[in-house]
Amino acid sequence: MNAVTIKDVALAAGVSSATASRVLSGHPATSAASREKVAAVAKELGFVPNAQARSLRSTKTDTIALLISDVRNPYFSDLAHAVEQQAHAAGMMTFIGNANEDTEQQDQFLAAMLSRRVDGLIVVPQGLDEDADRPSPMMQRIIASGTPLVFVDRTLPEQRIPSITASSTGALEEAIAQLKLLGHTSIAFLGGPDHASTARERHSAFDSAMAANGLSINPALHFAGDFRAASGAGGARWLLEHELQPTAVVIADAPMAIGALTVWREAGIRIGKQLSVISFDEVDAMLMHDPPISTISHDLTSMGRAAVTALQEVMAGKSPEPQEFISRFTARESLAPTQAATGA
Amino acid sequence: MNAVTIKDVALAAGVSSATASRVLSGHPATSAASREKVAAVAKELGFVPNAQARSLRSTKTDTIALLISDVRNPYFSDLAHAVEQQAHAAGMMTFIGNANEDTEQQDQFLAAMLSRRVDGLIVVPQGLDEDADRPSPMMQRIIASGTPLVFVDRTLPEQRIPSITASSTGALEEAIAQLKLLGHTSIAFLGGPDHASTARERHSAFDSAMAANGLSINPALHFAGDFRAASGAGGARWLLEHELQPTAVVIADAPMAIGALTVWREAGIRIGKQLSVISFDEVDAMLMHDPPISTISHDLTSMGRAAVTALQEVMAGKSPEPQEFISRFTARESLAPTQAATGA
DNA sequence: CGATTCCATGGAATCGATTACACAGTTTTC
DNA sequence: GAAAACTGTGTAATCGATTCCATGGAATCG
Numbered sequence: 001m002n003a004v005t006i007k008d009v010a011l012a013a014g015v016s017s018a019t020a021s022r023v024l025s026g027h028p029a030t031s032a033a034s035r036e037k038v039a040a041v042a043k044e045l046g047f048v049p050n051a052q053a054r055s056l057r058s059t060k061t062d063t064i065a066l067l068i069s070d071v072r073n074p075y076f077s078d079l080a081h082a083v084e085q086q087a088h089a090a091g092m093m094t095f096i097g098n099a100n101e102d103t104e105q106q107d108q109f110l111a112a113m114l115s116r117r118v119d120g121l122i123v124v125p126q127g128l129d130e131d132a133d134r135p136s137p138m139m140q141r142i143i144a145s146g147t148p149l150v151f152v153d154r155t156l157p158e159q160r161i162p163s164i165t166a167s168s169t170g171a172l173e174e175a176i177a178q179l180k181l182l183g184h185t186s187i188a189f190l191g192g193p194d195h196a197s198t199a200r201e202r203h204s205a206f207d208s209a210m211a212a213n214g215l216s217i218n219p220a221l222h223f224a225g226d227f228r229a230a231s232g233a234g235g236a237r238w239l240l241e242h243e244l245q246p247t248a249v250v251i252a253d254a255p256m257a258i259g260a261l262t263v264w265r266e267a268g269i270r271i272g273k274q275l276s277v278i279s280f281d282e283v284d285a286m287l288m289h290d291p292p293i294s295t296i297s298h299d300l301t302s303m304g305r306a307a308v309t310a311l312q313e314v315m316a317g318k319s320p321e322p323q324e325f326i327s328r329f330t331a332r333e334s335l336a337p338t339q340a341a342t343g344a
Numbered sequence: 345m346n347a348v349t350i351k352d353v354a355l356a357a358g359v360s361s362a363t364a365s366r367v368l369s370g371h372p373a374t375s376a377a378s379r380e381k382v383a384a385v386a387k388e389l390g391f392v393p394n395a396q397a398r399s400l401r402s403t404k405t406d407t408i409a410l411l412i413s414d415v416r417n418p419y420f421s422d423l424a425h426a427v428e429q430q431a432h433a434a435g436m437m438t439f440i441g442n443a444n445e446d447t448e449q450q451d452q453f454l455a456a457m458l459s460r461r462v463d464g465l466i467v468v469p470q471g472l473d474e475d476a477d478r479p480s481p482m483m484q485r486i487i488a489s490g491t492p493l494v495f496v497d498r499t500l501p502e503q504r505i506p507s508i509t510a511s512s513t514g515a516l517e518e519a520i521a522q523l524k525l526l527g528h529t530s531i532a533f534l535g536g537p538d539h540a541s542t543a544r545e546r547h548s549a550f551d552s553a554m555a556a557n558g559l560s561i562n563p564a565l566h567f568a569g570d571f572r573a574a575s576g577a578g579g580a581r582w583l584l585e586h587e588l589q590p591t592a593v594v595i596a597d598a599p600m601a602i603g604a605l606t607v608w609r610e611a612g613i614r615i616g617k618q619l620s621v622i623s624f625d626e627v628d629a630m631l632m633h634d635p636p637i638s639t640i641s642h643d644l645t646s647m648g649r650a651a652v653t654a655l656q657e658v659m660a661g662k663s664p665e666p667q668e669f670i671s672r673f674t675a676r677e678s679l680a681p682t683q684a685a686t687g688a
Numbered sequence: 689c690g691a692t693t694c695c696a697t698g699g700a701a702t703c704g705a706t707t708a709c710a711c712a713g714t715t716t717t718c
Numbered sequence: 719g720a721a722a723a724c725t726g727t728g729t730a731a732t733c734g735a736t737t738c739c740a741t742g743g744a745a746t747c748g
Contacts, residue, residue: 005734021736029696046485049458050709052396053734056703071428071440072421084442093456096440098428115395141390249576258628284602290634305418349704360728365706372728397704400733
């Protein structure tokens with residue numbers, strides 16, 4: 001096994017373990033002689049410092065944790081990648097945890113991270129099902145423990161926690177304006193779960209975009225999904241049988257869009273002809289689709305970077321302002337004039 | 345801060361820290377009285393054991409690490425998800441690391457995990473560029489350290505390390521047979537980088553499938569990519585200008601396929617009409633494509649589970665046999681008869 | 689030149705848990 | 719009924735690093 005400790009290194013280098021430690025952690029008060037000797041010996045013996053012992057004493061781990069709600073959602077894996085790269089550049093490791101859109105798994109991961117004494121946490125938070133704005137018990141303990149914490153993508157509004165979010169209001173206004181221009185007035189919305197702040201933000205941005213374009217908001221055209229593919233499929237079926245037969249639809253995230261598009265394909269619905277589709281999240285599948293799906297996208301790379309930067313500020317004792325990124329609307333061939341408009 | 349230690353708990357419960365520890369870690373030699381008292385006090389104080397101190401003494405962390413080569417590749421995020429769920433069921437945490445198809449990042453993650461003394465490692469290994477079969481320096485140290493190690497998806501053939509891989513020979517034979525039936529004889533292969541064993545396996549399986557179907561293997565129709573989208577795009581352009589104008593192509597992974605399909609779409613190539621396409625990895629984008637792409641897919645969920653099981657055996661001192669899963673070929677509309685066959 | 693500051697170093701305490709060992713009291717065994 | 723085995727507990731050692739403190743020697747200062 002790897003039984004080589006700092007004492008072995010110190011012994012072989014003819015110094016005390018204190019000096020060895022100082023050399024290995026770059027403490028200035030060391031002589032050139034011992035610096036060289038210790039470094040050489042450590043390399044030769046293949047010394048790997050025990051991170052547990054180190055951080056037990058020093059109370060820092062150079063590690064942050066990132067909790068996302070679904071690893072298999074490309075949206076979040078992009079975020080994870082950005083956070084990891086940025087943290088890496090700052091000399092910190094990132095532990096990536098997966099909440100699976102489930103409060104219990106979220107809490108287990110948070111407990112594990114608290115127990116491992118990570119230096120900070122970046123969390124895509126999940127509210128409780130009963131009370132979306134209240135943090136889960138473990139989240140409350142995290143907050144109480146004083147561990148630096150930053151929310152990203154989603155927030156819990158009642159908490160005074162720095163957050164990095166995206167605003168889709170502008171993008172949705174553009175999107176709805178475009179639909180209106182094409183003759184659409186009956187527009188459905190396949191939304192996400194209320195316990196996610198992004199779901200609420202997207203829904204209310206949709207409503208205000210409708211209003212801003214002088215279109216009426218019809219609650220009967222709102223479907224409550226859960227951000228997962230199956231609920232998107234359910235939403236698509238619901239829409240197929242809907243008495244109002246809307247001519248356009250906005251979908252709140254990529255997995256739901258994929259579920260819905262699969263159903264529509266099987267039902268022989270021609271996207272862009274019979275139904276205009278706009279989805280959140282610009283992922284490969286949206287671009288590969290025929291026709292390509294119009295999207296409202298966030299700059300996950302920037303958001304990930306900003307989250308790490310904000311977390312570093314929190315760790316330094318500051319409290320950075322909440323930061324809001326602006327989403328972008330990209331029109332693609334999934335939009336077309338309504339039959340009525342074409343026929344006119 | 346969270347300054348509540350086991351001593352605080354012991355004091356408040358009126359027992360020694362030894363007894364408190366025994367209660368909290370489920371040691372049998374405890375009285376019902378102290379069990380209740382300690383448990384109650386621990387809960388009330390919100391005691392979170394310090395994982396560093398615990399594993400420093402006990403030399404176990406109940407944590408495994410999973411190193412994948414690209415978090416943003418859905419293929420690997422499926423694998424990560426499966427490993428995580430299985431490890432979770434076995435009471436272990438999983439640290440997910442991203443090598444980014446880069447030997448240096450791989451080594452940094454491995455060093456961090458070694459230093460954190462994880463109980464075991466599941467690795468999608470990356471060989472050296474110069475010598476694909478040789479493990480990187482850090483990998484050698486992992487092996488030398490005796491840390492339980494299992495390879496998944498890829499292997500390093502010279503090492504006696506348990507591995508979970510997939511064999512695509514059968515699936516490719518089926519695939520090529522189907523292509524032949526449709527009249528294709530000139531079939532290109534967009535392959536992966538030689539330092540990945542999967543790339544070599546897929547390439548040689550392709551060659552033998554060609555041979556098994558009595559088709560000649562033409563090295564001029566083999567393109568060497570790197571498993572990333574840009575190289576797939578490069579491969580697609582290379583193919584467009586190729587003097588032999590092959591009528592079908594097999595692509596070695598999903599990101600490359602996405603890169604290639606994007607180029608072909610821009611070039612106005614009609615997939616399934618002018619060019620038949622088969623890709624490895626059944627990801628959403630392949631199914632959303634018009635027409636849907638025929639795929640050769642692996643059962644990542646089973647492979648992930650098998651990897652955790654194998655790792656547990658290694659941790660128990662056994663040395664499980666290498667396990668090979670069989671890939672599956674699914675024909676879709678991206679395959680069509682050649683013009684010649686149609687014209688005849 | 690004596691006093692002060694600075695440097696590099698070693699000894700020992702420390703972080704917070706687990707666990708070997710000792711011990712007292714109880715139960716079982718022959 | 720004495721010896722052996724078992725139970726629950728506390729004391730103290732331990733894991734492997736970092737870091738406080740003391741120390742001796744060199745450099746600096748007035």
